[in-house]
Amino acid sequence: MPAEIEPAVAERRITLLETLDxxxxxxxxxxxxxxxxxxxxxxxxxxxxxxLSSVETARDLRLSREACLSPHACPGTADRGDGRxx
Amino acid sequence: MQAxxxxxxxxxxxxxxxxxxxxxxxxxxxxPRGDLAAVVSPSPLGPWPxxxxxxxxxxAVVEQVMASRSILPVRFNTILRTExxxxxxxxxxxxxxRSALERVAGKVEMGLRVLWEPPGEGEVHADQEIEGGxxxxxxxSRRLKEEWxxxxxxxxxxxxxxxxxxxxxxxxxxxxxxxxxxxRLLIAGAYLVERPRVDAFREGVVKACEQFPRLRFLLTGPWxxxxxxxxxxxxxVDAFAA
Numbered sequence: 001m002p003a004e005i006e007p008a009v010a011e012r013r014i015t016l017l018e019t020l021d022x023x024x025x026x027x028x029x030x031x032x033x034x035x036x037x038x039x040x041x042x043x044x045x046x047x048x049x050x051x052l053s054s055v056e057t058a059r060d061l062r063l064s065r066e067a068c069l070s071p072h073a074c075p076g077t078a079d080r081g082d083g084r085x086x
Numbered sequence: 087m088q089a090x091x092x093x094x095x096x097x098x099x100x101x102x103x104x105x106x107x108x109x110x111x112x113x114x115x116x117x118p119r120g121d122l123a124a125v126v127s128p129s130p131l132g133p134w135p136x137x138x139x140x141x142x143x144x145x146a147v148v149e150q151v152m153a154s155r156s157i158l159p160v161r162f163n164t165i166l167r168t169e170x171x172x173x174x175x176x177x178x179x180x181x182x183x184r185s186a187l188e189r190v191a192g193k194v195e196m197g198l199r200v201l202w203e204p205p206g207e208g209e210v211h212a213d214q215e216i217e218g219g220x221x222x223x224x225x226x227s228r229r230l231k232e233e234w235x236x237x238x239x240x241x242x243x244x245x246x247x248x249x250x251x252x253x254x255x256x257x258x259x260x261x262x263x264x265x266x267x268x269x270r271l272l273i274a275g276a277y278l279v280e281r282p283r284v285d286a287f288r289e290g291v292v293k294a295c296e297q298f299p300r301l302r303f304l305l306t307g308p309w310x311x312x313x314x315x316x317x318x319x320x321x322x323v324d325a326f327a328a
Contacts, residue, residue, distance in 0.1 A: 016138055018197060018306050019145045024136060026312035027159040028095060028186075030166075030175060 089167050090117065091129035093147045094310070095158040095176075095183050098123035106150045109134055114147055117169060119176035122183055125151055126172065133163045148310050156191045158183060159310040186315050193259060193278050194308035196287055200250060201302040202272040204239050240266070246301075247273055250294055257287045262313040272301065276313035284308055 091109055098118040106114040108127030116123040125147070134140050144162050151157045166172050176183070247265060250273070255261050258277035267274045279287045284307075291305045 014304065015306065016142070018309075020136075020141055022159070022309060022312040023141055023144050023162040025161075026315075027161045027310075028183075028315050029161055030092065030164045 088128045089131045089165050090124070090126040090169065090172050091132070091134075092160045092164045092166065092172070093125045093127070093144060094151060094160050095187070096123050096125055096151065096155055097121060097184075097187055100155075102151070103154050104150070106147055108147050109140065109143060114151075117172045117176075119173045120180065122176050122180060122187075124172050124176060125157065129165055131167070132165045136162060152194075152310050156187050156193075157310055158186050158190070158315045159312050190278065190311040190314055193280050193311065193314075194284060195311045195313060196258070196277045196279050196284065196305065196307035197309060198254070198273070198275045198277065198291065198306075199304040200272045201270050201304070202243070202246070203300065204243070204269065243272055246298075250298070250301075251275075253294070254287065254290050257283055257290050260314060276309075278311060278314045279308075281308075 093108065093114065096116065098116060098121055102114070102116060102125075108114045109129055110127075112127040112129065114125060114127045117126050127147075141162060148157060148159045166175065243266060247263070251261065251263065254277060258279045260278040261275060262277075263273055263275040265273060277287065288305065291303055294301075295303050
């Protein structure tokens with residue numbers, strides 16, 4: 001049986017990886033004066049692979065209706081620290 | 087030399103409604119040009135290492151701005167050398183930015199990933215077996231089985247996707263869907279939802295959870311409209327379009 005991921009850790013990991021997928025790979029593209037280094041590109045690919053595999057293990061969270069409605073357990077809906085509920 | 091790190095594009099006025107801090111503890115401000123402004127902070131030329139702290143900081147800046155107005159989020163590590171370069175950017179792409187801001191006005195992005203258990207091997211019919219022959223035939227037989235299985239998979243999955251997407255689409259203004267991104271991800275998608283309808287959208291996903299107990303849903307958001315700032319929205323957004 002796969003190791004249980006602690007919900008708080010899993011939630012944080014998923015939120016981070018969802019963030020990573022967006023800020024590195026989506027949004028307005030502007031050709032800046034800084035070019036992405038090879039290491040940055042590697043991180044994008046590694047990050048995206050981690051994202052997909054982490055999401056695939058998200059079923060360990062056993063998201064139920066109750067879990068979805070609880071801001072604590074539902075990934076991405078935790079208070080972001082500025083008092084604003086997502 | 088001081089350069090400018092760009093977090094996003096907003097309409098102008100108004101000025102920022104609160105103090106926001108960016109990379110390296112520098113204050114975030116607006117660089118306006120006409121009815122647009124870039125959300126920036128003074129920065130070394132970088133690039134900033136894409137670690138958890140910096141990525142989260144970048145996102146936090148965008149979301150703090152988003153709390154009170156529409157913003158087009160810009161990619162991490164977008165740094166322009168001079169103020170003139172930022173102004174020139176706003177000039178060159180004014181029309182694109184203006185229309186994108188109109189498109190996302192009053193809306194947020196909700197992210198959805200749906201996991202499934204693809205139907206198993208046993209779906210292959212006996213009459214797909216090819217009797218006799220040598221290793222070449224055996225190879226072809228195997229390939230045929232794989233193709234058959236894959237076609238059945240896509241068919242079953244596609245039906246599921248339609249059933250899932252239809253009610254959620256009706257709660258959103260636009261959607262962006264990636265079908266079968268991995269073996270166990272049925273869809274990865276983003277929905278552009280009007281702010282007052284976010285709760286209804288969440289309820290829609292909860293309903294889908296109940297309707298499809300064998301699927302696993304991962305709902306995140308609200309996010310800034312990352313998937314809805316580039317060109318066409320026909321589900322095939324080109325991530326590298328300028």
